[in-house]
Amino acid sequence: MTDPSSEFAIELSGLRKTYRRGKKVTVAVDGLDLAVRRGEVFGLLGPNGAGKTTTVEVCEGLTVPDSGTVRVLGREWRAGRHDELRDRIGVCLQETKFHEKATVREIVQLFAACYVRGRTVDDVLQVVSLQEKAAARESTLSGGQRQRLAVATALVGEPELLFLDEPTTGLDPQSRRQLWDVVRSFKAGGGTVVLTTHYMDEAQQLCDRIAIVDHGKVIALGTPAELITSLGAEHFVEIDVDAFDGRLAAADLARLPDVQKCEIAGARAVLTVGSVHTVVPVLLRTLADRGVELRGLATRHATLEDVFVHLTGRHLREDSR
Amino acid sequence: MMRWRVVKAVATTTFREFWRSPDAVFWTYGFPLMMAVVLGFSFQPAPPPPVPVAVVAGARAGDLAASLRRNDRLLVEVLDAASADTALARGRVALVVRQGEVGVPIVRSDPTRAEADVARLLVEKALAPPSQYPAPVIASEVEDRPGARYIDFLIPGLVGLNLLGAGMWGIGFNLVQLRIQKLLRRLFVTPMRHGEFLFGFLLGRGILVLPEAFAIVLFGHLLWGVPFRGSPFAFLLLVGAGGLAFTGLGCLLASRVRSIEAIAGLMNLFQLPMWLLGGTFFGNERLEGVVRWAAEAMPLTHLNRALRDVILGPAGVVDVLIPATGLLGFAAVCFAVALRMFRWT
Ligand SMILES: Nc1ncnc2c1ncn2[C@@H]1O[C@H](COP(=O)(O)OP(=O)(O)OP(=O)(O)O)[C@@H](O)[C@H]1O
Ligand SMILES: [Mg+2]
Numbered sequence: 127m128t129d130p131s132s133e134f135a136i137e138l139s140g141l142r143k144t145y146r147r148g149k150k151v152t153v154a155v156d157g158l159d160l161a162v163r164r165g166e167v168f169g170l171l172g173p174n175g176a177g178k179t180t181t182v183e184v185c186e187g188l189t190v191p192d193s194g195t196v197r198v199l200g201r202e203w204r205a206g207r208h209d210e211l212r213d214r215i216g217v218c219l220q221e222t223k224f225h226e227k228a229t230v231r232e233i234v235q236l237f238a239a240c241y242v243r244g245r246t247v248d249d250v251l252q253v254v255s256l257q258e259k260a261a262a263r264e265s266t267l268s269g270g271q272r273q274r275l276a277v278a279t280a281l282v283g284e285p286e287l288l289f290l291d292e293p294t295t296g297l298d299p300q301s302r303r304q305l306w307d308v309v310r311s312f313k314a315g316g317g318t319v320v321l322t323t324h325y326m327d328e329a330q331q332l333c334d335r336i337a338i339v340d341h342g343k344v345i346a347l348g349t350p351a352e353l354i355t356s357l358g359a360e361h362f363v364e365i366d367v368d369a370f371d372g373r374l375a376a377a378d379l380a381r382l383p384d385v386q387k388c389e390i391a392g393a394r395a396v397l398t399v400g401s402v403h404t405v406v407p408v409l410l411r412t413l414a415d416r417g418v419e420l421r422g423l424a425t426r427h428a429t430l431e432d433v434f435v436h437l438t439g440r441h442l443r444e445d446s447r
Numbered sequence: 448m449m450r451w452r453v454v455k456a457v458a459t460t461t462f463r464e465f466w467r468s469p470d471a472v473f474w475t476y477g478f479p480l481m482m483a484v485v486l487g488f489s490f491q492p493a494p495p496p497p498v499p500v501a502v503v504a505g506a507r508a509g510d511l512a513a514s515l516r517r518n519d520r521l522l523v524e525v526l527d528a529a530s531a532d533t534a535l536a537r538g539r540v541a542l543v544v545r546q547g548e549v550g551v552p553i554v555r556s557d558p559t560r561a562e563a564d565v566a567r568l569l570v571e572k573a574l575a576p577p578s579q580y581p582a583p584v585i586a587s588e589v590e591d592r593p594g595a596r597y598i599d600f601l602i603p604g605l606v607g608l609n610l611l612g613a614g615m616w617g618i619g620f621n622l623v624q625l626r627i628q629k630l631l632r633r634l635f636v637t638p639m640r641h642g643e644f645l646f647g648f649l650l651g652r653g654i655l656v657l658p659e660a661f662a663i664v665l666f667g668h669l670l671w672g673v674p675f676r677g678s679p680f681a682f683l684l685l686v687g688a689g690g691l692a693f694t695g696l697g698c699l700l701a702s703r704v705r706s707i708e709a710i711a712g713l714m715n716l717f718q719l720p721m722w723l724l725g726g727t728f729f730g731n732e733r734l735e736g737v738v739r740w741a742a743e744a745m746p747l748t749h750l751n752r753a754l755r756d757v758i759l760g761p762a763g764v765v766d767v768l769i770p771a772t773g774l775l776g777f778a779a780v781c782f783a784v785a786l787r788m789f790r791w792t
Contacts, residue, residue, distance in 0.1 A: 188635065208638075212638040222630060226464075227467035227468060228460055235456065239452050239456035240456075240637040240639040279633070
């Protein structure tokens with residue numbers, strides 16, 4: 127039964143799920159362990175097909191894993207009726223098409239009717255800023271408004287645990303920030319959130335802790351700051367020059383103090399460094415000494431994207447850089 | 448234990464979704480009424496139409512044609528030999544008459560055609576000299592009393608057919624639609640129970656079935672005086688049992704399917720034979736062999752027969768208890784299997 131003293135909202139261990147289509151076997155989740163604490167916003171960050179949705183749907187009781195144990199709010203999905211547990215979770219699936227002839231209010235009302243507890247419909251519409259659209263039919267909503275409607279249906283049962291599967295994909299920056307506010311206020315009210323995303327800025331801004339998932343496994347886990355610190359270097363210095371032409375090699379730059387790594391591609395070099403202010407003066411002097419003309423210089427803070435690239439050699443999203 | 452609050456919410460949402468799609472409402476409910484009107488007017492009781500015959504042009508063809516025209520049940524035209532043959536071959540005339548060498552006219556027809564015999568008799572009667580005309584031994588009248596016409600046969604069948612359509616398409620098709628749009632998955636992760644959902648869905652979709660059945664009967668009565676002789680309770684019972692039977696079948700077919708093409712195919716597989724053989728448009732008691740077996744196995748056959756007993760004959764609740772129980776049993780089996788197999792995701 128429920129164990130309110132448990133520190134964890136979700137505990138997953140040894141989770142495995144494969145999909146079979148004919149002879150083709152896809153391993154969606156491959157021995158995944160995870161624990162989500164009560165009251166935190168937990169992010170699953172990973173590229174397309176990493177297994178995020180599968181993992182979340184196992185937690186929601188939608189997908190039955192091949193093996194592994196799943197405890198949600200101290201309970202397992204296997205045992206008989208689930209109404210009591212379902213009453214305590216709110217779900218926003220990656221894609222759901224609601225009744226298109228129904229209005230926003232009517233859709234939220236349908237979901238509200240299912241739960242024992244619950245907030246008023248007006249209240250949740252207010253939270254997701256859809257009050258003006260309350261009487262609009264679903265088919266007339268924009269993509270972002272649909273997404274917010276989906277979140278409203280997840281919130282209306284006043285859940286303890288909220289699952290949001292890519293809640294902001296395809297939203298404009300303003301709608302995204304609005305949704306972030308929804309998540310923050312839900313957390314402020316004591317709720318736990320599990321969200322998936324492949325936006326690293328979203329994970330960084332919103333999540334207390336993040337699991338980076340790739341090929342069905344957790345490859346890194348921690349707070350955004352911890353993950354970035356784990357790189358051992360938190361900044362990047364990028365320089366554009368006229369040409370290196372053998373006057374200067376990557377190894378030469380990598381030997382400079384406080385530089386962890388250097389990669390040269392054409393007339394551009396990217397240095398991974400501990401701190402910008404110690405590296406830049408030395409770097410400029412070295413370039414001048416070798417007669418290399420500097421044409422551009424930029425520095426940036428390391429991001430989760432860099433953590434992912436560092437761990438896998440790939441980018442999170444195909445379209446990023 | 449079902450929570451009425453949840454059932455009501457599902458039913459209301461489902462009903463609204465349907466009611467707000469005028470095209471769906473028309474095809475489910477307007478179309479059968481329209482079909483009743485069209486078929487009803489095309490099969491009005493009337494004297495039999497005249498039988499077309501050809502006279503081959505030649506000597507004394509005019510006299511021959513004139514004698515034939517004395518019988519107003521014959522539609523006579525004079526054609527040259529080739530055209531007359533073609534007309535017979537194409538079935539435009541039932542028979543060809545030509546003047547014989549020795550005096551008696553020669554009649555040519557294809558005896559495998561149903562109308563050939565009638566035409567022969569009519570020609571024979573027309574050409575007989577008035578002295579040989581037998582005194583009439585019978586007088587004929589057209590059967591046009593309410594309850595015995597084709598429209599009277601058709602109206603109960605249309606009620607049955609409408610239940611079939613509403614139950615199977617209305618329920619089965621839309622369940623698959625909800626599955627495809629992943630709304631079933633979304634509902635699955637709420638505390639809504641399976642029974643609450645299905646019951647609410649059936650209510651929302653089926654609430655209009657009853658008024659529709661009454662509307663068809665009322666239409667038939669107002670337009671053509673189709674009688675209603677049995678017990679309204681028996682009618683209610685049959686509409687309920689039939690509706691549930693087809694709804695159950697719809698649920699069963701839709702319980703696992705994940706594409707519109709598949710559900711459309713499955714529906715047609717079950718619906719088409721029932722349209723053809725279920726006894727809606729013509730009686731299926733005189734079919735033979737496998738076809739007869741198939742017809743007897745169809746819920747629509749039994750529903751239609753019982754509906755006719757109630758609407759046209761004075762059957763009461765007790766008289767339709769057997770078919771009604773059969774239909775309800777069929778529904779129960781369908782629902783039980785459907786619930787076990789049902790795929791939410
Ligand atoms: N129903 C299914 N049948 C077959 N394969 C599936 C099914 N669902 C998921 N997969 C496969 O499992 C893998 C993991 O999918 P999943 O949806 O969990 O990824 P994801 O991390 O959510 O990706 P995305 O960011 O694109 O949403 C993918 O390779 C996918 O093709
Ligand atoms: Mg996904």
